[in-house]
Amino acid sequence: xxxxxxxxxxxxxxxxxxxxxxxxxxxxxxxxxxxxxxxxxxxxxxxxxxxxxxxxxxxxxxxxxxxxxxxxxxxxxxxxxxxxxxxxxxxxxxxxxxxxxxxxxxxxxxxxxxxxxxxxxxxxxxxxxxxxxxxxxxxxxxxxxxxxxxxxxxxxxxxxxxxxxxxxxxxxxxxxxxxxxxxxxxxxxxxxxxxxxxxxxxxxxxxxxxxxxxxxxxxxxxxxxxxxxxxxxxxxxxxxxxxxxxxxxxxxxxxxxxxxxxxx
Numbered sequence: 001x002x003x004x005x006x007x008x009x010x011x012x013x014x015x016x017x018x019x020x021x022x023x024x025x026x027x028x029x030x031x032x033x034x035x036x037x038x039x040x041x042x043x044x045x046x047x048x049x050x051x052x053x054x055x056x057x058x059x060x061x062x063x064x065x066x067x068x069x070x071x072x073x074x075x076x077x078x079x080x081x082x083x084x085x086x087x088x089x090x091x092x093x094x095x096x097x098x099x100x101x102x103x104x105x106x107x108x109x110x111x112x113x114x115x116x117x118x119x120x121x122x123x124x125x126x127x128x129x130x131x132x133x134x135x136x137x138x139x140x141x142x143x144x145x146x147x148x149x150x151x152x153x154x155x156x157x158x159x160x161x162x163x164x165x166x167x168x169x170x171x172x173x174x175x176x177x178x179x180x181x182x183x184x185x186x187x188x189x190x191x192x193x194x195x196x197x198x199x200x201x202x203x204x205x206x207x208x209x210x211x212x213x214x215x216x217x218x219x220x221x222x223x224x225x226x227x228x229x230x231x232x233x234x235x236x237x238x239x240x241x242x243x244x245x246x247x248x249x250x251x252x253x254x255x256x257x258x259x260x261x262x263x264x
Contacts, residue, residue: 027125028048028232028236028238028261028263029041029042029048029124029125030048030050030230030238030240030261031050031075031077031261032050032052032230032238032240032242032259032261033205033228033229033230033240033241033242033257033259034193034195034205034207034226034228034242035191035193035207035209035224035226035244036156036168036169036170036191036192036193036205036207037132037154037156037170037191038130038156038158038168039120039121039127039128039129039130039156039157039158040120040124040125040126040127040130040158041079041083041084041085041118041119041120041124041127041130042077042078042079042085042124042263043079043081043124043125044079044080044081044082045079045081046078046079046263046264047076047077047078047079047263047264048076048077048261048262048263048264049074049075049076049077049261049262049264050074050075050077050259050260050261051072051073051074051075051259051260051261052070052071052072052073052074052092052257052258052259053071053072053258053259053260054069054070054071054256054257054258054259055068055069055070055071055073055092055255055256055257055258056068056069056070056255056256056257057252057254057255058252058253058254058255059246059252059253060253063100063101064098064099064100065098065099066096066097066098066099066252067096067097067098068094068095068096068097068143068252069094069095069096069097070091070092070093070094070095070111070144071092071093072092072093073089073090073091073092073111073259074089074090074092075087075088075089075114076088076089079124083119083120083121083122083123083124083127083130084117084118084119084120085117085118086115086116086117087114087115087116087117087118087134088113088114088115089113089114089115089116090111090112090113090114090139091110091111091112091113091114091140091144091145092110092111092144093108093109093110093111093144094108094109094110094111094143094144095107095108095143096108096143107142107143108143109140109141109142109143109144109145110139110140110141110144110145111140111144111145112136112137112138112139112140112144112145112146113136113137113139113140114134114135114136114137115134115135115137116132116133116134116135117132117133117134118130118131118132118156119131119132127158128157128158128159129155129156129157130155130156130157131153131154131155131156132153132154132155132156133151133152133153133154134151134152134154135149135150135151136149136150136151136177137149138177142181146177146181147177147180147181147182148177148178148181148182148183148184149177149184150174150175150176150177150184151174151175151184152172152173152174152175152176153172153173153174154170154171154172155170155171155172156168156170157169157170161194163196164196164197165194165195165196166194166195166196167192167193167194168191168192168193168194168195168205168207169190169191169192169193170190170191171189171190172188172189172190172191172211173186173187173188174186174187174188175187176213176215178215178216178217179215179217179218180216180217183216185213185214185215185216186214187211187212187213187214187215188211188212189209189210189211189212189222190209190210190211191207191208191209192207192208193205193206193207193208193226194206194207198229201231201232201233202229202230202231202232203229203230204227204228204229204230205226205227205228205229206225206226206227206228207225207226207228208223208224208225208226208247209222209223209224209226210222210223211223213250220249220250221248221250222246222248222250222251223246223247223248223250223251224244224245224246224247224251224255225244225245225247226242226243226244226245227242227243227244227245228240228241228242228243229241229242236262236263236264237260237261237262237263238260238261238262239259239260240258240259240260240261241256241257241258242255242256242257242258243255243256243257244256244257
């Protein structure tokens with residue numbers, strides 16, 4: 001099984017000499033890990049590559065078991081200046097395996113592409129509130145692709161608390177693609193969490209999400225608890241891990257996500 005070209009290019013960029021921009025790199029503003037979206041933006045001319053190297057979701061019932069594996073999910077972020085950035089994303093390869101009794105079925109497909117713009121209010125690194133809009137383009141195929149275009153609007157907020165904690169929340173409203181792969185419906189919800197620096201290079205966070213999905217084929221609610229840690233392995237490099245625990249029937253029982261980010 002061959003990895004997609006975009007994942008291979010991301011790996012080449014990551015393993016390039018880490019000295020590039022190491023001396024003058026500012027504090028990293030990274031979207032991952034976790035469920036939340038930060039309000040910070042990249043400085044002008046800065047570029048960041050964020051890669052979800054591996055994500056595994058698992059759900060099991062009395063007679064059924066579902067496992068979904070995604071690798072090579074990538075986002076390219078570019079700082080445009082004036083606390084604004086452009087994000088270009090391409091979903092990784094998704095392989096879904098479902099077992100019901102003795103019957104096993106598998107499917108494999110590339111994820112969709114996304115284009116997003118984020119603007120922070122109050123500067124780039126110091127923004128406490130931002131607005132982000134995105135559009136998804138159906139370039140992939142199921143189970144990775146949704147089948148039609150979608151869009152959404154997020155309001156990332158981060159507030160400093162005593163003792164070095166940060167409270168983050170991200171309300172979101174989407175025109176989500178119908179489960180049938182045609183048309184759109186309303187989906188809305190948000191994420192809230194606390195983060196704290198454990199050491200100078202290691203931080204941890206705990207978050208909870210709740211979303212309502214009004215798909216015409218059946219409304220659903222999904223809630224997750226996420227535990228995440230991020231390690232700044234170098235001034236311009238982050239390695240991260242995330243563990244999600246499903247709190248409602250609509251969410252996977254658990255998910256494990258590994259990834260990294262590199263700024264240039």
